[in-house]
């Protein structure tokens with residue numbers, strides 16, 4: 001079956017009690033048992049919920065995975081993966097990644113004795129300087145947020161296998177429509193389903209997809225034991241969002257390309273970071289492992305003064321100034337003071353993220369309106 005058909009039918013079973021085509025929102029905390037220990041597979045809603053189950057099956061289909069697990073947020077899903085580890089274990093993570101992942105690693109899990117190395121993974125050879133017998137997990141984000149750097153997933157998977165470390169890929173930016181890391185050798189895929197999977201800026205949600213039964217059992221244990229589970233209403237919203245992922249992503253890609261070239265040709269724009277340009281340093285790898293380049297990009301202005309950058313950020317009318325991404329509506333964001341403010345300035349600069357960088361999540365509106373809006377804002 002082709003992806004567009006699978007996406008719409010993933011996890012869909014008519015409701016057994018009524019035949020409802022959409023899985024109902026099972027707003028319940030517990031399930032009545034016919035005799036002690038005799039139940040219909042559902043005991044208590046932290047452990048199992050039918051709406052969540054339908055969504056988890058859909059998640060698995062999207063990433064060509066055997067299993068999907070659903071969490072109350074993307075960071076809760078990330079938290080579960082790190083909890084597979086023990087004190088003394090080491091993690092190698094991308095140096096340019098989502099600020100909230102960095103904060104979780106550096107401010108919470110370091111206190112529990114897990115060591116993190118933040119490495120530039122545009123060149124996978126950099127990994128070998130940090131890998132040792134304690135390395136248990138490699139954490140990759142590609143394309144990265146907000147610089148759109150690309151990491152070769154297949155090459156990192158080979159290194160991870162050789163050293164018996166797990167590879168987890170944060171696939172939020174690409175979405176499963178554009179990239180399926182398990183097919184490239186990753187062990188776990190993580191998504192902030194808040195973004196492209198939900199797609200409508202109306203829910204916070206996270207998920208993990210994977211193939212290994214034992215790993216799935218460990219992560220399911222963490223999901224129910226630590227309790228970062230989503231409510232059924234949120235599961236329903238994400239399930240509904242997923243059904244249009246393919247049509248939304250096609251338009252995000254189309255609009256993304258138009259806006260990227262528009263900015264690149266704009267006389268007042270200095271540099272555009274978008275992985276679909278053929279002179280982007282990661283273009284060859286992106287082309288190999290992605291089916292399209294999406295609608296995420298960043299840019300800098302020739303006039304990098306705080307006043308000018310602030311003026312542009314405050315002047316758009318269609319692009320809303322807000323954190324987050326991947327929704328149907330276009331957003332503009334200032335990483336240094338918004339999404340990436342939790343990363344110390346010194347670290348940001350070292351990793352190539354200037355204070356003047358502006359990030360765009362190009363939505364699915366009419367591309368002409370988006371370009372006109374940016375043009376009037378840039379002035």
Ligand SMILES: *Cc1c(COP(=O)(O)O)cnc(C)c1O
Pocket residue numbers: 073074075076098100101141145170172173191192193194195204205206
């Ligand atoms: C938003 C985001 C997260 C965190 O997800 P939440 O749903 O906000 O908890 C993780 N990684 C990336 C790349 C993100 O954009």
